[in-house]
Amino acid sequence: MVAPRLVLILGDQCSPDIAALQEADRTRDIVVMAEVAEEASYVPHHVKKIAFLFSVMRHFAEDLRADGWTVEYTKLDAPENTGSIDGELLRYATKHGATEVLATEPGEFRLIERLEDMPLDVLTFEDRRFIAGHEDFETWAEGRKQLRMEYFYRDMRRKTGLLMDGDQPEGGKWNYDHDNRKPAPDGLTYDGPMRFTPDQITQEVLQFVETRFQGSFGALRPFWFATTRAQAQQHLTRWLAEALPSFGDYQDAMLSGERFLYHSITSLYIHVGLLDPLEVCQAAENAYKSGQAPLNAVEGFIRQIIGWREYMRGIYFHEGPNYTSRNILQHDRKLPSFFWDAMTDMACIRDTVEATRDEAYAHHIQRLMITGNFALLAGIDPAEVHEWYLAVYADAYEWVEAPNVIGMSQFADGGIVGSKPYISSGNYLNKMSNYCKGCAYSVKDKTGPNACPFNTLYWHFLDRHRDRFEMNPRLAQMYRTWDRMAEDRRATVLSDATLFLDRLDEGQKV
Numbered sequence: 001m002v003a004p005r006l007v008l009i010l011g012d013q014c015s016p017d018i019a020a021l022q023e024a025d026r027t028r029d030i031v032v033m034a035e036v037a038e039e040a041s042y043v044p045h046h047v048k049k050i051a052f053l054f055s056v057m058r059h060f061a062e063d064l065r066a067d068g069w070t071v072e073y074t075k076l077d078a079p080e081n082t083g084s085i086d087g088e089l090l091r092y093a094t095k096h097g098a099t100e101v102l103a104t105e106p107g108e109f110r111l112i113e114r115l116e117d118m119p120l121d122v123l124t125f126e127d128r129r130f131i132a133g134h135e136d137f138e139t140w141a142e143g144r145k146q147l148r149m150e151y152f153y154r155d156m157r158r159k160t161g162l163l164m165d166g167d168q169p170e171g172g173k174w175n176y177d178h179d180n181r182k183p184a185p186d187g188l189t190y191d192g193p194m195r196f197t198p199d200q201i202t203q204e205v206l207q208f209v210e211t212r213f214q215g216s217f218g219a220l221r222p223f224w225f226a227t228t229r230a231q232a233q234q235h236l237t238r239w240l241a242e243a244l245p246s247f248g249d250y251q252d253a254m255l256s257g258e259r260f261l262y263h264s265i266t267s268l269y270i271h272v273g274l275l276d277p278l279e280v281c282q283a284a285e286n287a288y289k290s291g292q293a294p295l296n297a298v299e300g301f302i303r304q305i306i307g308w309r310e311y312m313r314g315i316y317f318h319e320g321p322n323y324t325s326r327n328i329l330q331h332d333r334k335l336p337s338f339f340w341d342a343m344t345d346m347a348c349i350r351d352t353v354e355a356t357r358d359e360a361y362a363h364h365i366q367r368l369m370i371t372g373n374f375a376l377l378a379g380i381d382p383a384e385v386h387e388w389y390l391a392v393y394a395d396a397y398e399w400v401e402a403p404n405v406i407g408m409s410q411f412a413d414g415g416i417v418g419s420k421p422y423i424s425s426g427n428y429l430n431k432m433s434n435y436c437k438g439c440a441y442s443v444k445d446k447t448g449p450n451a452c453p454f455n456t457l458y459w460h461f462l463d464r465h466r467d468r469f470e471m472n473p474r475l476a477q478m479y480r481t482w483d484r485m486a487e488d489r490r491a492t493v494l495s496d497a498t499l500f501l502d503r504l505d506e507g508q509k510v
């Protein structure tokens with residue numbers, strides 16, 4: 001008899017057409033899926049994220065069994081669980097007399113190296129769920145001085161044919177972002193993502209996570225994520241009909257208490273394999289073609305997926321394993337405790353951290369312009385910022401989280417992802433949200449004990465990084481504004497910022 005091969009399926013590889021499964025033979029091979037302590041705790045993951053992954057995995061294992069596969073599934077509390085992916089592969093290899101493993105490339109160098117070091121023959125296949133393979137990205141990147149997303153995105157449009165009119169972009173423009181910067185709407189016409197009642201499998205997971213991860217960050221309940229492909233598709237269909245038309249207009253808006261606005265909540269479902277990225281984009285394109293959603297919304301949405309999502313993955317693999325330790329601005333401040341407990345007087349941060357704690361979700365502009373902006377202005381160590389983002393969001397996997405945090409948000413890669421740092425004073429946040437109305441600080445005050453901390457930290461950042469950014473054409477105007485201020489005013493701004501940072505370092509409530 002031919003020895004079986006082990007087919008490794010990781011938690012974020014729950015797609016029926018994942019590469020390793022496509023290469024395997026269900027009459028011969030054995031699928032291995034394992035909930036292991038190492039993956040569940042290498043950063044202090046949000047409990048909702050853990051429960052989501054375990055539930056998706058358990059549902060997927062059932063689907064595979066129903067589809068004729070033999071599945072070895074290790075639950076986290078199984079007494080024989082070795083606690084790591086490689087440990088479980090070795091255990092099942094011994095049990096079944098297997099020497100070969102079929103794997104789909106993990107989305108993290110740490111795990112890729114683990115598999116490479118195994119004393120088994122591991123055949124790793126590229127993850128084909130992405131539109132741009134490694135070779136595509138490398139070909140695109142070759143010889144370019146700057147790896148700008150916009151140009152990569154145009155290639156992806158051409159490659160997929162999405163929103164193309166022959167070889168020209170639909171409507172004559174590649175990018176309709178200009179129309180997508182409206183402040184928060186007065187009344188919402190969408191009541192957020194579809195919420196699912198946990199079934200028997202999810203209930204069991206919830207009870208287990210509740211006990212095992214007691215004291216970990218985040219609210220476990222109410223738990224409403226989709227955990228099967230059918231549910232994720234149901235959610236998508238409703239979102240396309242009810243929210244996509246407004247997605248573009250209010251993409252950058254923030255409203256206190258409105259945690260989802262018109263965002264799609266598709267990232268967590270796409271990453272684990274419940275939705276296929278191309279299928280999602282084609283569905284959005286159909287909404288445009290049938291007149292149900294305007295071009296600015298549909299183009300904006302498709303750009304996030306075939307543009308930003310694919311580009312970020314390309315950057316992660318292009319830059320290599322040391323990307324997460326980049327720190328070009330030499331920021332070394334510790335992450336303030338309010339990133340975990342929301343105990344701050346800054347209403348915008350409080351609201352974002354509370355949403356993060358309750359939902360394992362915050363939308364893009366909150367991640368970028370509230371928590372990310374604050375961390376960058378305050379000079380927090382990007383490695384600590386990276387760990388926080390990786391832990392707290394249900395959609396956080398290193399391949400997508402690291403380029404967003406290290407690159408886009410913290411500028412720690414020196415400008416590979418962004419041509420300028422994403423920073424703002426309170427003015428922008430006030431324009432795009434209603435947070436400032438309920439804040440202990442005054443967004444109008446530029447100095448003094450009541451001044452919005454973003455106002456003083458903004459100038460402190462530009463001043464302390466003058467050598468690096470003064471010549472950046474996108475920041476030159478801000479330096480001219482700063483230089484035109486009276487000298488004593490500049491001194492007050494800087495000393496107020498320093499005072500604030502001192503209080504932060506002393507652990508005082510700010």
Ligand SMILES: Cc1cc2nc3c(=O)[nH]c(=O)nc-3n(C[C@H](O)[C@H](O)[C@H](O)COP(=O)(O)OP(=O)(O)OC[C@H]3O[C@@H](n4cnc5c(N)ncnc54)[C@H](O)[C@@H]3O)c2cc1C
Nearest residue numbers: 263264265266267304308309364367368395396401404409
């Ligand atoms: C500091 C920071 C950290 C982030 N960390 C993550 C992360 O860990 N995981 C993650 O998936 N995204 C991350 N993002 C990107 C973005 O914020 C999320 O993808 C988005 O908020 C997910 O919510 P949604 O599905 O409602 O997205 P929508 O706003 O509805 O966008 C639609 C789709 O576009 C994709 N998308 C949008 N922006 C990006 C982006 N910048 N990079 C990659 N994909 C994008 C999402 O996958 C989503 O499916 C981060 C952004 C920042 C600024």
Ligand code: SF4
Nearest residue numbers: 346348435436439452
């Ligand atoms: S005043 Fe400043 S700290 Fe307060 S909510 Fe507005 S931007 Fe945030």
